Amino acid sequence: MSDEQLQPSTQWAEVVAPDEKTRHEEFAATIVGIQERVNAKHGPGRAFHRKSVLDARAVVQILPDVPEQARYGLFAQPGTYDGVVRMSNGSLVPQNDAIPDIRGFALSVRGIEGPGALGGSTDRQDFLLINRTTFGFRTSEEFAEIVPVTAQGQTALIKYFVSKYGPWRGPLEAAKLTKDVLKPFSGFATATFHSAAPIQVGPYAAKVRLDSLQDVKHLAAQLDFSHEVRERLKDGDLEYELSLQFYVNDELTPIEDGTVEWSADASPFITVARVTLPQQDVESAAGKDFAETVEHDAFDPWAALAEHRPLGEIMRARKVAYYASQQARKADES
Numbered sequence: 001m002s003d004e005q006l007q008p009s010t011q012w013a014e015v016v017a018p019d020e021k022t023r024h025e026e027f028a029a030t031i032v033g034i035q036e037r038v039n040a041k042h043g044p045g046r047a048f049h050r051k052s053v054l055d056a057r058a059v060v061q062i063l064p065d066v067p068e069q070a071r072y073g074l075f076a077q078p079g080t081y082d083g084v085v086r087m088s089n090g091s092l093v094p095q096n097d098a099i100p101d102i103r104g105f106a107l108s109v110r111g112i113e114g115p116g117a118l119g120g121s122t123d124r125q126d127f128l129l130i131n132r133t134t135f136g137f138r139t140s141e142e143f144a145e146i147v148p149v150t151a152q153g154q155t156a157l158i159k160y161f162v163s164k165y166g167p168w169r170g171p172l173e174a175a176k177l178t179k180d181v182l183k184p185f186s187g188f189a190t191a192t193f194h195s196a197a198p199i200q201v202g203p204y205a206a207k208v209r210l211d212s213l214q215d216v217k218h219l220a221a222q223l224d225f226s227h228e229v230r231e232r233l234k235d236g237d238l239e240y241e242l243s244l245q246f247y248v249n250d251e252l253t254p255i256e257d258g259t260v261e262w263s264a265d266a267s268p269f270i271t272v273a274r275v276t277l278p279q280q281d282v283e284s285a286a287g288k289d290f291a292e293t294v295e296h297d298a299f300d301p302w303a304a305l306a307e308h309r310p311l312g313e314i315m316r317a318r319k320v321a322y323y324a325s326q327q328a329r330k331a332d333e334s
Contacts, residue, residue, distance in 0.1 A: 072202030
């Protein structure tokens with residue numbers, strides 16, 4: 001039986017544990033330690049989503065007639081903004097695109113102005129999206145345990161879960177974590193991307209989704225999706241829609257548990273913006289110069305307006321870890 005559609009609610013709340021600050025500092029130290037070990041082998045780079053697939057310019061159009069509950073922050077008024085997109089593989093290490101992985105779509109909306117989620121003011125709003133609806137872990141502690149293991153491959157991951165949950169439940173837990181990763185990837189031009197965790201939208205809370213408006217899937221994307229998306233963009237625009245899915249209650253749309261897919265019946269997605277990657281040759285001299293600039297930039301869910309503050313324990317942990325990782329990158333690149 002499907003859930004009945006419910007009205008967006010402002011009665012959400014975060015649950016912050018008293019020891020969270022210490023745990024998040026330990027989490028950040030773990031992530032930076034992994035980053036430094038990978039850097040020693042592969043050179044300076046990001047802790048996650050190290051390998052870029054495409055760096056491109058974008059145009060973000062906030063649509064008119066956005067529903068009242070969405071008219072906050074970036075979506076308060078119709079308008080058009082410049083944007084930057086970085087498509088990537090999620091792995092800690094640079095690897096062949098054919099290897100199953102999480103795929104990332106980072107969108108940074110530029111030229112805005114307003115109070116920032118970290119205090120002060122900000123001139124950008126970043127959305128860090130992945131090609132799965134949820135995270136594969138409930139807490140940053142689980143994440144810190146799993147990440148080093150995933151870098152060792154599927155066999156090591158199964159051994160980890162067997163040691164943690166036993167011979168019967170262990171393989172099932174490993175399968176749950178990897179099921180979306182192992183699904184065929186249609187390509188960056190046609191896939192759907194998700195925030196997995198919610199953000200504030202004024203007094204409301206919502207998850208973010210990016211839907212492709214390219215309805216033709218190319219077999220070439222399954223053979224070499226990096227080349228395929230570059231060729232598509234060289235030949236014409238790529239277009240997407242940005243949508244919000246609002247919190248309705250703790251049961252159907254929990255704030256703190258990023259492993260739960262929110263009910264689309266109870267809370268349908270609402271389109272609020274159009275994202276266009278205008279036709280461009282990313283392999284031209286100008287395209288390569290732009291890509292180099294993007295690769296030295298940082299994409300961060302906390303590079304955000306105060307009215308779009310990231311929510312939930314995983315997002316709060318990312319605030320500490322991303323800052324630590326960015327500082328480590330600067331130290332390595334200096």
